[in-house]
Amino acid sequence: MASRSSRQSYSHNHNNGSSSSSSTSTSSSSAAAAVSSRTTVGHAQPAHNSSGRPKPPSATSRRSVIPNSRTQSFHSDQEPRRVRVAIRLRPRNAEDLLSDADFSDCVELQPELKRLKLSKNNWSSESYRFDEVFTETASQKRVYEVVAKPVVESVLNGYNGTVMAYGQTGTGKTYTVGRLGKEDASERGIMVRALEDIIASTSPASDSVEVSYLQLYMESIQDLLAPEKTNIPINEDPKTGEVSLPGATVVRVQDLDHFLQLLQVGEANRHAANTKMNTESSRSHAILMVHIRRSVHEKVNDEINSQEKGTKSDLFDGNGIPIVRKSKLLIVDLAGSERIDKSGSEGLLLEEAKFINLSLSSLGKCINALAENSSHIPTRDSKLTRLLRDSFGGSARTSLIVTIGPSARHHAETASTIMFGQRAMKIVNMVKLKEEFDYESLSRKLEGQVDHLTAEIERQQKLRDDDKYKLEKQLRECHDSFAEARKVLVTRSEILEKENIHLESEMKGILNELNHQKDLNNLMQDKVSKLEMSLKHSEQHQLENSTYQKVLADTTQMYEKKMAELIKQIEDERAHSENAEEQLALMKKLLSEQQKSIQGQKQIDELALKLQEMYQLHENTLSELQSLKSENKDLLLQKEKLNEELHSVRQRLLEQEKQRKGIENELFKLKRAVPENENDFEDKKSYMKEELSKGSSEFGNRMGSYRSNPLRENISGQRATIAKICEEGKISSVIGPNKVCLILLFFFPVVTSIDTMIYKLFGLHNTVGLQKILQLLTSEDSDVQVHAVKVVANLAAEGAPHLPIISTCLK
Numbered sequence: 001m002a003s004r005s006s007r008q009s010y011s012h013n014h015n016n017g018s019s020s021s022s023s024t025s026t027s028s029s030s031a032a033a034a035v036s037s038r039t040t041v042g043h044a045q046p047a048h049n050s051s052g053r054p055k056p057p058s059a060t061s062r063r064s065v066i067p068n069s070r071t072q073s074f075h076s077d078q079e080p081r082r083v084r085v086a087i088r089l090r091p092r093n094a095e096d097l098l099s100d101a102d103f104s105d106c107v108e109l110q111p112e113l114k115r116l117k118l119s120k121n122n123w124s125s126e127s128y129r130f131d132e133v134f135t136e137t138a139s140q141k142r143v144y145e146v147v148a149k150p151v152v153e154s155v156l157n158g159y160n161g162t163v164m165a166y167g168q169t170g171t172g173k174t175y176t177v178g179r180l181g182k183e184d185a186s187e188r189g190i191m192v193r194a195l196e197d198i199i200a201s202t203s204p205a206s207d208s209v210e211v212s213y214l215q216l217y218m219e220s221i222q223d224l225l226a227p228e229k230t231n232i233p234i235n236e237d238p239k240t241g242e243v244s245l246p247g248a249t250v251v252r253v254q255d256l257d258h259f260l261q262l263l264q265v266g267e268a269n270r271h272a273a274n275t276k277m278n279t280e281s282s283r284s285h286a287i288l289m290v291h292i293r294r295s296v297h298e299k300v301n302d303e304i305n306s307q308e309k310g311t312k313s314d315l316f317d318g319n320g321i322p323i324v325r326k327s328k329l330l331i332v333d334l335a336g337s338e339r340i341d342k343s344g345s346e347g348l349l350l351e352e353a354k355f356i357n358l359s360l361s362s363l364g365k366c367i368n369a370l371a372e373n374s375s376h377i378p379t380r381d382s383k384l385t386r387l388l389r390d391s392f393g394g395s396a397r398t399s400l401i402v403t404i405g406p407s408a409r410h411h412a413e414t415a416s417t418i419m420f421g422q423r424a425m426k427i428v429n430m431v432k433l434k435e436e437f438d439y440e441s442l443s444r445k446l447e448g449q450v451d452h453l454t455a456e457i458e459r460q461q462k463l464r465d466d467d468k469y470k471l472e473k474q475l476r477e478c479h480d481s482f483a484e485a486r487k488v489l490v491t492r493s494e495i496l497e498k499e500n501i502h503l504e505s506e507m508k509g510i511l512n513e514l515n516h517q518k519d520l521n522n523l524m525q526d527k528v529s530k531l532e533m534s535l536k537h538s539e540q541h542q543l544e545n546s547t548y549q550k551v552l553a554d555t556t557q558m559y560e561k562k563m564a565e566l567i568k569q570i571e572d573e574r575a576h577s578e579n580a581e582e583q584l585a586l587m588k589k590l591l592s593e594q595q596k597s598i599q600g601q602k603q604i605d606e607l608a609l610k611l612q613e614m615y616q617l618h619e620n621t622l623s624e625l626q627s628l629k630s631e632n633k634d635l636l637l638q639k640e641k642l643n644e645e646l647h648s649v650r651q652r653l654l655e656q657e658k659q660r661k662g663i664e665n666e667l668f669k670l671k672r673a674v675p676e677n678e679n680d681f682e683d684k685k686s687y688m689k690e691e692l693s694k695g696s697s698e699f700g701n702r703m704g705s706y707r708s709n710p711l712r713e714n715i716s717g718q719r720a721t722i723a724k725i726c727e728e729g730k731i732s733s734v735i736g737p738n739k740v741c742l743i744l745l746f747f748f749p750v751v752t753s754i755d756t757m758i759y760k761l762f763g764l765h766n767t768v769g770l771q772k773i774l775q776l777l778t779s780e781d782s783d784v785q786v787h788a789v790k791v792v793a794n795l796a797a798e799g800a801p802h803l804p805i806i807s808t809c810l811k
Ligand SMILES: Nc1ncnc2c1ncn2[C@@H]1O[C@H](COP(=O)(O)OP(=O)(O)OP(=O)(O)O)[C@@H](O)[C@H]1O
Pocket: 089, 090, 091, 093, 136, 167, 168, 169, 170, 171, 172, 173, 174, 175, 176, 278, 280, 281, 282, 283, 334, 335, 336, 337, 403
């Protein structure tokens, strides 16, 4: 009772609400008996704090039946959470109505107070407070939301959870937990609704929901999804305390329909045997294990120890890291906790009942021990307690639904069940969040990243190789074009150099020639000036040469002008040439610079273009030079001709000058030699003869130059006639016929006929005398006679004083 008193001291949430101090535990069920016995002996009471709330369990009281399973997790948050217990009253069934017709219900529910009154007898009852009280009209949905949904949410958040139904056979455990509700969804039990929520809250891409469905039948674990698997061993990790069933089938749930199919298969395989109490009684404990694995990306928590933090920081650079939350939900539909004597079982059924009672009794003992903070929790007494070690006193969040029937016939079982629930309410679990680094998915992710990066590196490498190949190709092409351009430039440079050398030599030649021409010009100018001087001196005597001199002066002036122009052109050409040389030097410099560092085809092309322009300019210069040369040549030829003409003119002038002087001398001598009269004639005859004979050879030579002249041949022809006349007149005997003719020619250059000349000769000079002319009339030579007649006729025509003489002669 002490325990009851202590329970009464719970707060409204924790107080079991028992209003009676008397122990009414007469349960014959094993678990209830265990609880009862513990209660009766008055073992350890739950600790309370000053506020009436149960103290958080001490290290000892909190201890889990399993070791800390979070050695790999980094969350250390632990939260005390009491096992939540709700009670549900099944509606009266036909049997109840029939058998209890004369009795009232043994329980009275006060759901608003979350209390249950269990009648002890007709006049007294005991009141018990639960976390929730469901009447017979409570819907499946509400039962789920109140009892199971918080646990499911915890499981989705990474905590282990357990939802378990405990109660007498036929009170609605399977109805509450395992009903499929195929035809009516509102009838669905906790299993289906829990999976519905879990599936809806998880992502098939990042999360996984796996289920195993087992039954514990006669201390043997059988796989309900693969019934051939029996006696599946329980594996307990000594380090983590994790309980697992490695032999059990684990199926990843795809959707709710898939789960319903699985559940249906499991239900079909669940062993059920008819008992006298319930034709469809479950003779085994059904355990649905739901393994949830959820990926959570969180930042590195400050709580992570520095070593782990450092490692992860290196890996993720402070960004979200893959964290996986692994949690397990157990939904347990326990077998009925009926009394063996009441069930009337025998044979196999009796054996089943014994095992059921054994496991439930063991569970009750554990719950008692936990509730009383016992130092020893007998979890290893049965497989059921081994499987549920994490659910009671462990790290799981646990809700217990206790089902009872209304029939007074089962008052004792109902009371025992209620006490089981009341004990369970004292158990405080230390729920723990089970988060782990998802090394597996991290590894997969990293492998994926490595693959991606490797592919990217390979792609980049391939791109680099392609670029490198293209660049190398371009470089080779550039090298080739550069070498070719260089070759062309070198060739052109060589050609230009040769042409330049050639031009330079030509320029030198031209310059030399020009200098020579200048010298010649100077000489010519000197000669011309001298000639001009000479001409000036002989200007008075050489009027006929004035035209020549003028032409010569004009020609010389023109020539000088042309020479000046030519010099100017040559100077221009020299300037051009110097400019070309400068440009060529620039080109050479550019070429050398270009040869040193050619930066590309573009510069080469520009240089080639410039070079071509220079070459064109050079070509033009050459052609201009050539034309100037030809002009110079022509001018030189003209100059040569002019020089020759000038020379010949000068020669003629000199000769004429010389002839003139000679003639003047001879004339002077002749004048001296001419007799004044007949007597003087004879005196001077010898002198003249001597002189004439002396000069005849010179005179004859001087006249030789005229022999080629036709005029002079004519004169020569007439000379014979004159000579005859002179011979007749005794002149020729004195000076000779040649000299007579020359005298005639000198004094009478305009005489057109021999007759006139003879007439003049005899008329001006009376040396011959009229008598001599008249004597010619009688000359034996007919020609002389004819001419003598003509002379006489002329004299007569003139009416000269000779006329009387002539008349006399003619007589
Ligand atoms: N709350 C309820 N509302 C309506 N019917 C119910 C309710 N609870 C139970 N029943 C009915 O009572 C009968 C027995 O229920 P159930 O089989 O769930 O009992 P049980 O506790 O699982 O029995 P066992 O332990 O023998 O398996 C079923 O026909 C079920 O439909």
